[in-house]
Amino acid sequence: xxxxxxxxxxxxxxxxYLVGRKIIDIxxxxxxxxxxxxxxxxxxxxxxxxxxxxxYGKYLIFKFNDYSLISHLRMEGKYFLQNDLKHLTKHDHxxxxxxNNQYLTYHDVRKFGTMExxxxxxxxxxxxxxxxxxxxxxxxIDLSKVYNSIKHSNRSIKAILLDQTVITGLGNIYxxxxxxxxxxxxxxxxxELSFERFKSIIFSAQKVVEKAIKLGGTTIRSYxxxxxxxxxxxxxxxxxxxxxKECSVCNSIIKKIRVAGRGTYFCPxxxxxxxx
DNA sequence: CAAGGGCCCTGCACGC
DNA sequence: TGCGTGCAGGGCCCTT
Numbered sequence: 321x322x323x324x325x326x327x328x329x330x331x332x333x334x335x336x337y338l339v340g341r342k343i344i345d346i347x348x349x350x351x352x353x354x355x356x357x358x359x360x361x362x363x364x365x366x367x368x369x370x371x372x373x374x375x376y377g378k379y380l381i382f383k384f385n386d387y388s389l390i391s392h393l394r395m396e397g398k399y400f401l402q403n404d405l406k407h408l409t410k411h412d413h414x415x416x417x418x419x420n421n422q423y424l425t426y427h428d429v430r431k432f433g434t435m436e437x438x439x440x441x442x443x444x445x446x447x448x449x450x451x452x453x454x455x456x457x458x459x460x461i462d463l464s465k466v467y468n469s470i471k472h473s474n475r476s477i478k479a480i481l482l483d484q485t486v487i488t489g490l491g492n493i494y495x496x497x498x499x500x501x502x503x504x505x506x507x508x509x510x511x512e513l514s515f516e517r518f519k520s521i522i523f524s525a526q527k528v529v530e531k532a533i534k535l536g537g538t539t540i541r542s543y544x545x546x547x548x549x550x551x552x553x554x555x556x557x558x559x560x561x562x563x564x565k566e567c568s569v570c571n572s573i574i575k576k577i578r579v580a581g582r583g584t585y586f587c588p589x590x591x592x593x594x595x596x
Numbered sequence: 597c598a599a600g601g602g603c604c605c606t607g608c609a610c611g612c
Numbered sequence: 613t614g615c616g617t618g619c620a621g622g623g624c625c626c627t628t
Contacts, residue, residue, distance in 0.1 A: 395621055473598080
């Protein structure tokens with residue numbers, strides 16, 4: 321479940337190996353990953369060179385000479401750089417042959433990931449990117465603008481923080497950890513939050529994300545960021561996945577409920593519902 | 597329009 | 613042991 325910190329780790333890792341490499345061939349084993357036309361995807365990318373790798377929210381943006389490849393890892397998407405194809409599995413769906421005899425493979429057990437091609441410079445005209453809100457790790461985020469757009473919403477604060485069109489980058493893990501740090505119940509309604517309170521929650525999110533990026537993201541379940549790189553933020557989790565364990569602050573038992581359709585972990589003593 | 601639910605997909609943890 | 617069932621979830625699409 322790569323969120324902004326994990327995708328940032330993937331970006332940094334891949335960038336070291338891929339910039340300057342040219343794609344000489346592409347094999348697609350499972351084509352629902354690719355949006356639109358496979359043939360055009362291959363024709364346009366072959367002979368293109370990786371010039372840079374960028375990221376916006378949870379999206380990776382591979383920049384080539386003429387095109388950009390926008391990749392979303394969703395739940396379990398991973399890239400690996402391989403010297404040969406002896407260890408391919410049924411989960412390796414797309415294979416890029418590079419000009420140094422190496423292969424970049426895209427591995428995705430649940431096949432949820434997406435890849436989308438666009439002309440360079442047109443990235444933010446894509447439906448997927450153009451509706452995204454500001455990034456959570458942007459220190460200059462205009463919070464009064466964000467707040468004014470959602471202050472009357474009766475959705476939960478958890479649903480708001482998961483909504484990528486409000487602010488982008490947070491997923492289920494970091495929302496749970498943010499709400500614990502901010503000491504607020506995940507089901508608290510957005511319209512019960514003052515601007516000051518909302519700001520304090522966003523600051524908590526920014527601290528959580530900043531630390532997670534420093535530690536290379538979170539490795540839980542089967543998730544490794546990419547190239548076998550493990551994150552270390554899982555050692556910093558206070559509530560997520562910890563149902564039945566004691567709260568590190570007050571020793572109450574961590575609960576798990578469903579909020580906004582997501583498994584949600586919180587401390588019932590530290591995190592109370594709030595109202596104006 | 598806002599909000600919520602189903603869907604995509606597979607592996608794994610269960611219960612019997 | 614082996615089968616069936618339910619669960620996990622980000623974003624898109626559809627319904628209310």
